Amino acid sequence: MATSEALKIHLTGEELSKLYPNKALLSNDSTDWGGLYLHYYRQPPFEMVEHFCPQHRLVIHNRTLQSPIVETFEGKKYLNLASPGTVRVLTANARTSAYWESEHQFMMLAFEPELLTRQLTDTTESNPVELLPIINPSDPLIYHIGLTLIAELKSGSMGGRLYVDAMKIALMAHLLRHYSVRNYALSSITNGLSRHTLRQVVDYIHDHLDQNLSLEMLAKIAHMSPSYFSRLFKQSTGLSPHQYVIQCRIDRAKQLLRQGKLSIAEIAHSLGFTHQSHLNYHFKRSVGSSPKAFLKSQ
Template sequence: MVASDILVVDFAQKDNVLKLYPEPPLLSSDRSGWDGIQLQYHRHQPHKLAENYSKQHRIIIHDRSPSPPLVEEMIEHRFQTKQFSYGDVTVVPANVLNSACWNTEYEFITLSFEPSTFARYTFDLTDVADVEFIPNFSKPDPLIHSIGVALKSELEFSPVGSRLYVDSLTAALMTHLLRHYWAQKPIAQTGITALPKRRLRQIIDYIHQHLDQDLALAELAAIVQMSPSYFSSLFKQSTGLAPHQYVIQCRIERAKKLLLQGELTIAEVAHTLGFTHQSHLSRHFKRLVGVTPKAFLKSQ
């Protein structure tokens, strides 16, 4: 096959996926407003992908199928034929030649992201200036699988979703990739194990002043001039909670106060505190308080 016959796929372009697959994805984050990462959920009958490379790094997470598919993968003219298991993960870096074919109906998640996204999330987790992303044939990776499933569930629950939650999952993914899928092992940061008190107070004050907004991890990290992944790690060391968990907890505490004041309905409280809808507030309220907002009001 000559170079001109090889597909170049740009997952940032909505219709480019149809260059590669016979049908559009069942689920896509195209309109979700997610920052830096794209999810697609596919179901396809037996198919052979043309040789291609993409402009983005790509992770394929093998999901449940009626029967485990027998898949032949090609990455840079190396081949592997394997019966995929639920949760197996294939890693294909940007600009790496690849193809695949499978013999039965097949369901899978794809996560794609720009090389610049990886650099933005991890720039202060390593002092290596240039690291090489290593392609990997299908193998089990429980953490990547769980992140992919969590992102898919978030997209199904709310097409818009929580930016901070999605950003936190993305940061965890980028850190994991840096540790396990890069040619050079990153040099760990030393000496700082938590946010300095002054910087932590800056962040907490900012969160409380913007509880009504869909906060982004990069937005919080920029306040203390850190990469999102590094900030997320230090924040959890400092508070015991991931940033999105801390924000939800603060919103629920504010919700309790607003409900007791009796000036707003439950739906209005949900809207005021940045929840996507009333049931979103109720779900987190019951998880943290133990009762629904209605039951909480009755008990008071």
């Protein structure tokens, strides 16, 4: 479904009634928090319509569900295991829908995208920033901020706007540090994955070349959706994840061929190729000769 066909929802006021059957138990709809919106829900088993929002969202779970939430994000399905402290980051304007089979209790913190930009300006950092659509990690700090803001609402805003602003600044700083990509002009990043994330993924690939690596598996390491991860990975390496894995396997195959301890069939099996001809095909495409011819040339 194209974005134009999905329901557009502003995460403020009455429009949220189009998403959920029950009204919020608690919200700051009547209080201006400067682009930050909090809603606390208890919803029955329900299936949401596909929609998108101009705000970023953090769905913060505070109850363990017996069955996973089935979520569709940008056309792909995910199973999210909800328990107290787990968080789902849903980026602005991304198409999403979900359904759950048991009563679901959660906080939703939404905020205008410019809040992140404003935080960058305040810290003299001028590089553009992109929030990552993180899949269900446990984040005690975000959970604590959500609970603190709920307590603030229940107290009748006893702490005042400055207290809320302090929580908002802490939240934005945390998201920038752990949930975003900034377009630094560094040799190791070209509008792609951070150095740390890229190293984690690459190390995992090299340690598991004998396994049937999937895009979903690698994206999970980076804590983002497969489509988003694939795009950032290619920006970082110049290769798609699949192409990169194949190239790593070919490079390792050349090393093993030079060592002369394994047959070509054994090398193919040890590197996760389904059969020797599969290795032969990719080896010839990459190197320009078959493994057998390569071995003779050494």
